[in-house]
Amino acid sequence: MINWQQLEHEYYMPTFKRIPITLVSGQGNRVWDENGREYLDFTAGWAVNSLGHCHPSVVEAITQQARTLIHISNSYYTIPQIELAKLLIQNSSLEKVFFCNSGTEAAEGAVKLARRYGHLYLNGAYEVITAIGSFHGRTLAMVSASGQPKFQKPYTPLLTGFVNIDYNNVVVLEKAINAKTCAVMLEPIQGEGGVNLPDAGYLKAVAEICQQKNVLLILDEIQTGIGRTGRLFAYEHNNIEPDIMTLAKGLASGIPIGAVLATNKASVFTVGEHGSTFGGNPLACAAGYATLKFIIDNNIVRNTNLRGQQLSRGLKTLKQKYKFITDVRGLGLLQAMEFSDNIAQSVMMACLDNGLLVNELKKNALRFMPPLIITKNEVNEALEILDKALTVI
Numbered sequence: 444m445i446n447w448q449q450l451e452h453e454y455y456m457p458t459f460k461r462i463p464i465t466l467v468s469g470q471g472n473r474v475w476d477e478n479g480r481e482y483l484d485f486t487a488g489w490a491v492n493s494l495g496h497c498h499p500s501v502v503e504a505i506t507q508q509a510r511t512l513i514h515i516s517n518s519y520y521t522i523p524q525i526e527l528a529k530l531l532i533q534n535s536s537l538e539k540v541f542f543c544n545s546g547t548e549a550a551e552g553a554v555k556l557a558r559r560y561g562h563l564y565l566n567g568a569y570e571v572i573t574a575i576g577s578f579h580g581r582t583l584a585m586v587s588a589s590g591q592p593k594f595q596k597p598y599t600p601l602l603t604g605f606v607n608i609d610y611n612n613v614v615v616l617e618k619a620i621n622a623k624t625c626a627v628m629l630e631p632i633q634g635e636g637g638v639n640l641p642d643a644g645y646l647k648a649v650a651e652i653c654q655q656k657n658v659l660l661i662l663d664e665i666q667t668g669i670g671r672t673g674r675l676f677a678y679e680h681n682n683i684e685p686d687i688m689t690l691a692k693g694l695a696s697g698i699p700i701g702a703v704l705a706t707n708k709a710s711v712f713t714v715g716e717h718g719s720t721f722g723g724n725p726l727a728c729a730a731g732y733a734t735l736k737f738i739i740d741n742n743i744v745r746n747t748n749l750r751g752q753q754l755s756r757g758l759k760t761l762k763q764k765y766k767f768i769t770d771v772r773g774l775g776l777l778q779a780m781e782f783s784d785n786i787a788q789s790v791m792m793a794c795l796d797n798g799l800l801v802n803e804l805k806k807n808a809l810r811f812m813p814p815l816i817i818t819k820n821e822v823n824e825a826l827e828i829l830d831k832a833l834t835v836i
């Protein structure tokens with residue numbers, strides 16, 4: 444038998460802390476490794492596989508599209524791109540969209556758009572205020588934007604034009620905005636940074652401050668968007684409307700895609716000012732359309748809410764049972780469990796041994812982000828496996 448993991452060590456740059464299983468197939472909310480072992484997937488490819496693995500609607504859409512037209516450049520109009528754009532705009536408060544290939548690229552595009560707006564309407568203001576603990580991606584600009592030293596230190600000097608301030612603090616934000624500020628960029632819930640939920644009212648206050656001070660509000664919904672938190676977009680929980688919004692992860696159930704959405708006011712790119720070779724290509728957009736259409740037509744956010752509440756209740760019950768669980772938090776199907784010690788990896792590995800994939804969010808915290816179509820029985824099954832894993836610890 445081929446030793447794939449050894450080959451990986453030989454040929455692939457060691458950027459990822461890999462879990463020692465080699466996955467070869469997936470169906471519904473489960474995946475299988477090369478030895479035929481089955482796992483219930485509560486990671487969903489880092490909140491990507493909204494409709495689980497190889498969902499028939501997505502498979503059908505990309506198969507059809509692959510037979511028809513996979514790629515052609517953005518020099519031409521293509522139908523899947525226009526269909527997905529229309530569906531996104533009709534179902535959000537934003538008015539225009541631009542497609543790219545990843546979350547990082549979407550966030551980078553949002554910042555470029557805000558800088559264009561600053562050049563045109565804010566006397567050349569170019570600074571973007573972001574939050575400590577945020578995550579906006581891995582390009583040099585987005586590493587500079589993300590307020591996490593562990594991503595920044597290896598690549599100094601950072602790009603200028605970003606100010607990292609405390610999350611969930613309106614006073615600090617208000618003070619940070621000055622004549623150089625063109626935008627504030629925030630995640631409605633910090634995902635990568637720890638599933639950190641701001642206080643109720645924080646985002647509403649931020650939106651009001653941005654409006655008063657005439658700077659753009661960019662919401663990075665790359666992780667929270669497309670039904671993950673129990674609304675199609677997390678901003679809906681807060682009764683606000685961003686000027687710019689980024690999407691990626693869950694938008695196409697696993698086919699790489701990113702999107703920058705903007706209101707007409709903030710949609711200031713003109714011909715040639717931004718672009719992409721692959722962005723918005725027919726294959727990716729067909730996958731995005733199939734995913735979003737299925738989520739909307741089948742009211743999948745209802746399932747996110749019900750299963751999210753069930754998962755949250757179950758995690759809170761475990762918190763009462765095990766004293767070393769210090770916190771359970773989240774919204775919809777984006778949940779985290781924090782421990783008093785650095786045992787997340789051990790718990791994750793014990794779950795793995797029992798056929799459950801969970802994400803090690805930090806040394807002392809796990810993240811749960813199953814597909815949005817997870818069933819009641821599967822949530823119970825995951826909670827039972829987690830309970831068993833916690834007993835072993």
Ligand SMILES: *Cc1c(COP(=O)(O)O)cnc(C)c1O
Pocket residue numbers: 545546547548550578579580581630634635663664665666691692
């Ligand atoms: C994952 C993520 C990104 C980066 O997306 P990539 O597709 O990995 O480039 C940016 N912002 C947020 C909020 C994310 O969760």
